[in-house]
Amino acid sequence: MKRRTLLALPLFAAACSSAPPRAAPTRLHIPPVLPPAIDADGAKRFTLTMRAGSKTWGINGDFLGPTVRAARGDTVRMAVTNRLPETSTLHWHGMRLPARMDGGPHQMIEPGATWTPEWTIDQPSMTSWFHPHLHEKTAMHVYRGVAGLFLVNDSDDPALPDTYGVDDIPLIIQDRNSSGSVGGVDSGTFGLLGDVVLINGTRGAVFTATTSLVRFRLLNASNARVYRAGFADGRTFAVIAGDAGFLERPATVDRVKISPGERVEIVVRFAPGETVVMNSVGESERSANDIEEDDFDLLTVVAAGSLTSSPALPSALGGTPPESPPAGATVRRFALSGSEINDRDMDMTRIDEVVPAGAHEIWEIDNRTYAHNFHIHEVAFRILEIDGQPPPAYQAGPKDTVFLPKHAKARLSVRFGRHVDPTAPYMYHCHILRHEDKGMMGQFVVVEPGTEALVARTITGHHD
The missing domain is CATH 2.60.40.420 (Cupredoxins -  blue copper proteins)
Incomplete structure (x- = not known):
């Protein structure tokens, strides 16, 4: 088991430079929320442009994309323009929608073209995301940085921390090569397993907590690496949601395992003035061909000297109980x-x-x-x-x-x-x-x- 030390650099573009010097910790970047245009019929229209930066790719920017937010019952209209040098797609991971709107390998977007899917959201609150999904080339397009969050809200959501960027914090977790090389993305058993971790494109990320409870939305947007996220001091925290929505009630844990594409929402309590590291620790017992061998520091949380008191976490979250498959189910x-x-x-x-x-x-x-x-x-x-x-x-x-x-x-x-x-x-x-x-x-x-x-x-x- 090896521990990887993170050097502090603001964004992945900087992290691509060779042999970067050690720098001061960097404030966590929070992806901006993309405001929609409202059409005459009330539909929310979002404009997303996939584009190439100097060393990375992104959506409406050089690396990663904005956060899209909508509510259950909204009709959403997307205008996805491809300014990349290659054909790509944009898949709405976790969305329940018609197959022709899904953004998989059949919905290709040629360079210079615009794809305009639309659908009505009919699913509970959740943290989903979007990323390319073209046949045989998904790994490189995602690794270069074409991804973003899509958050769904519902009118009957429980009372939880929900001020985006303050006590409701997205954490897009990705590993990268500190050398900036993309060699290995398309080779080997698992593809590239990087030696540094970025959170929202930030290397050596630091978040300042100003409330006693903070909700973190974790997305594993890495190509292959699996994380077991928790805190270096062993504190427990509450899991409130998984990929597709809320649990019935909070689950108290000290670690969560999250593989590529998975999401988990957690609520963590902090004390005034403390500093704690969110980290990933590999399994104590592992066999050959496991892929989460290394330990990483993910995020440093610094609590302000005085914290705004948060309402107590509700004992019931409104998630639906499991439904047993019917007798004779296929x-x-x-x-x-x-x-x-x-x-x-x-x-x-x-x-x-x-x-x-x-x-x-x-x-x-x-x-x-x-x-x-x-x-x-x-x-x-x-x-x-x-x-x-x-x-x-x-x-x-x-x-x-x-x-x-x-x-x-x-x-x-x-x-x-x-x-x-x-x-x-x-x-x-x-x-x-x-x-x-x-x-x-x-x-x-x-x-x-x-x-x-x-x-x-x-x-x-x-x-x-």
Whole structure:
């Protein structure tokens, strides 16, 4: 186990320079909220431009993107313009929306073109995000910095810290090479595992707490690395939400494991005048081909000498209880190998699974090799079991991504939506992006119940 020391530099662009000198700690950058234009019908219109900086890529800037915020019931209209030197896409990770609006590898955006998806948000509060999802090149596009947060609010949200940038803080976690090299992103077992960590593009990040409770929204936007986040002093904190929404009640923990693509919301109590480090600590027992071997400091939190008192954390968060799959539920089985699912690489023209709208199924994931994780587009699922055991309480809420260590098995209770389209597919795949790019991905369509046998299993062209 090795501890990585973070040098303090403000943004990834600076971190790309060779052999940077040690510098003073740097204030955590908070991605700005992107204000929407309001159309005549009340829809919220957001303009996002993917563009290249001098050494990095970003959205509406040189690295990363703004935070998009909307509420349940809002109609959102996106104008996504590609000013990158390559074709790309923009996928709304965690959103429940029609497949043609999903931003997967079938919704390509050519250089100079603008893609204009729109949908009505109909899902509970959650922390989601957006990133490129083009076939065989996702890892490099995400690594270069094309990503941002998409926050959804609901009218019946519990009373929680919710002042963005003050006591509601996004933490986009990414590892990078301190040399600035992108070598290795597209090679090796897992792709590049960097030796430094950025938070919101900030290296050596420091956050000043001014309230007694702070809500952190953690997103693992790394290509491959897994983090076990907690605090160096061993303090406990409350997990309030996972990928797809709130838990039923807060779960008290001292560490949370978060693999690429996963999100977790936590609430932490601070005392006036204290300084504490949020860090990541690798598992005490690890076997070959684990990917979270190194320890990292993530964020230094400095509490002001006088803190505004926060309301007590509610004992009930309003998350829905798990719903047991019905008797006779369809069971689908997926075996994960080095870069294949069920012994097949991704084929853009092949439909692998056909699902009736509104179905409640059991998906069994069998990881037969080294570490993987598994992400399903459009759905919110519950983890029934990992290696025959129920998930920890902090992972018992709605999710869209699950981590599977070497040789692990998972059973998922998967509830599908009602956006039907027999020719436009959604994806399921490993969210370790090197694996996804090598072909560890499949496609499914959602169709009207009773029409499954009529669906063509071969598709042609893109679906935008």
